[in-house]
Amino acid sequence: MKVIDHINQAKDTLISFEVLPPLKGRGIEALYNHLDPLMEFKPAFINVTYHRSEHVFKKNADGSFQKVVVRKRPGTESICAAIMNKYNVDTVPHLICGGFSINETEDALINLHYLGIDNVLVLRGDAAKNETSFEPEPGGHKYACDLLKQVVNLNSGVYLEDELKNTHKTKFCIGVAGYPEKHFEAPNMAADLQYLKSKVECGADYIITQMFFDNAKYYAFVKACREVGITVPIIPGLKPVYNRKQLNVLPKTFHIDLPPELSVEMEKCKTDAEVERVGSEWLLYQSKDLKQNGVPVLHYYTLGRPHVVANVVKEIV
Numbered sequence: 001m002k003v004i005d006h007i008n009q010a011k012d013t014l015i016s017f018e019v020l021p022p023l024k025g026r027g028i029e030a031l032y033n034h035l036d037p038l039m040e041f042k043p044a045f046i047n048v049t050y051h052r053s054e055h056v057f058k059k060n061a062d063g064s065f066q067k068v069v070v071r072k073r074p075g076t077e078s079i080c081a082a083i084m085n086k087y088n089v090d091t092v093p094h095l096i097c098g099g100f101s102i103n104e105t106e107d108a109l110i111n112l113h114y115l116g117i118d119n120v121l122v123l124r125g126d127a128a129k130n131e132t133s134f135e136p137e138p139g140g141h142k143y144a145c146d147l148l149k150q151v152v153n154l155n156s157g158v159y160l161e162d163e164l165k166n167t168h169k170t171k172f173c174i175g176v177a178g179y180p181e182k183h184f185e186a187p188n189m190a191a192d193l194q195y196l197k198s199k200v201e202c203g204a205d206y207i208i209t210q211m212f213f214d215n216a217k218y219y220a221f222v223k224a225c226r227e228v229g230i231t232v233p234i235i236p237g238l239k240p241v242y243n244r245k246q247l248n249v250l251p252k253t254f255h256i257d258l259p260p261e262l263s264v265e266m267e268k269c270k271t272d273a274e275v276e277r278v279g280s281e282w283l284l285y286q287s288k289d290l291k292q293n294g295v296p297v298l299h300y301y302t303l304g305r306p307h308v309v310a311n312v313v314k315e316i317v
């Protein structure tokens, strides 16, 4: 079932989770162990992130270095199918521009369609680790909007080979990313909102936000979206904080702020367990407030901390 249908048919705020594919070399059991404690909350859907290949330098026996391509977390599409099969829940694979030619993207979409997956979250992806800024693959898409248009075309039966006749239409429900604290490359919030609006005008059904820790920023973002004419559901993305390193890592990696009330409380903690307690309390406070304000879905980035998320969700369902 499509994410947008879940939202339209819901009588209350829904719950959804986001997981990473297991690291290469680990079995899918690691992911099932991660999801098992979360399934009692009946998530409407589960997102699975996409991780592109990276170049790394391996040292040879003679001291020279060799550039090799590694993909640490393969398998997004098949993991979605496996989760659907095991838990009978809808899944949302993330699909990125980075590393894909448009032909490879079409093949990936056809595979997803054959697997019975009706949803995709369409993203640009970040710069590869060896690049200073995002570089599209030769013959690939530069912006999420361009990738989105390819999905919309396939939904209309328009494939890259235009000689194909009487083609099958896919039926993907399309989500896109939004940034309550602005995407770090956008010159200003107004420009970022216009690009977001064009993603919706091109066919996005809903938006999922980057994580935020100050609900006021989410509410201001929703208001600003509505003012520029973006009417689709805007799903808040939520993440637990559980160690002190995140005080620096999260702002640096995701270009977001942690509110002083949260960072001051975290600084006072003496152990990781205390930090995790403070982080859980904050996540619960955010979740309750968002639910009271009628958000369509609470989307949790579970990222290695399913028990923290489970303890919070238990209090709000």
Ligand code: FAD
Pocket (backbone or CB within 6 Å): 048, 049, 050, 051, 052, 094, 096, 122, 123, 124, 125, 126, 127, 142, 143, 144, 145, 177, 178, 183, 184, 185, 186, 191, 192, 195, 199, 208, 209, 210, 211, 237
């Ligand atoms: P875009 O919408 O293409 O925007 C990128 C930048 O370009 C923005 O600054 C925007 O303002 C600007 N822009 C957009 N269109 C135009 C235009 N036509 N002309 C000029 N400027 C333009 N990354 C992964 O690699 N894998 C994942 O699984 C993943 N999951 C994510 C899930 C969520 C919910 C979020 C919020 C992010 C996720 N990311 C993921 C990270 C994401 O790929 C990065 O944030 C990336 O830098 C931007 O992606 P986007 O889809 O928002 O890009």
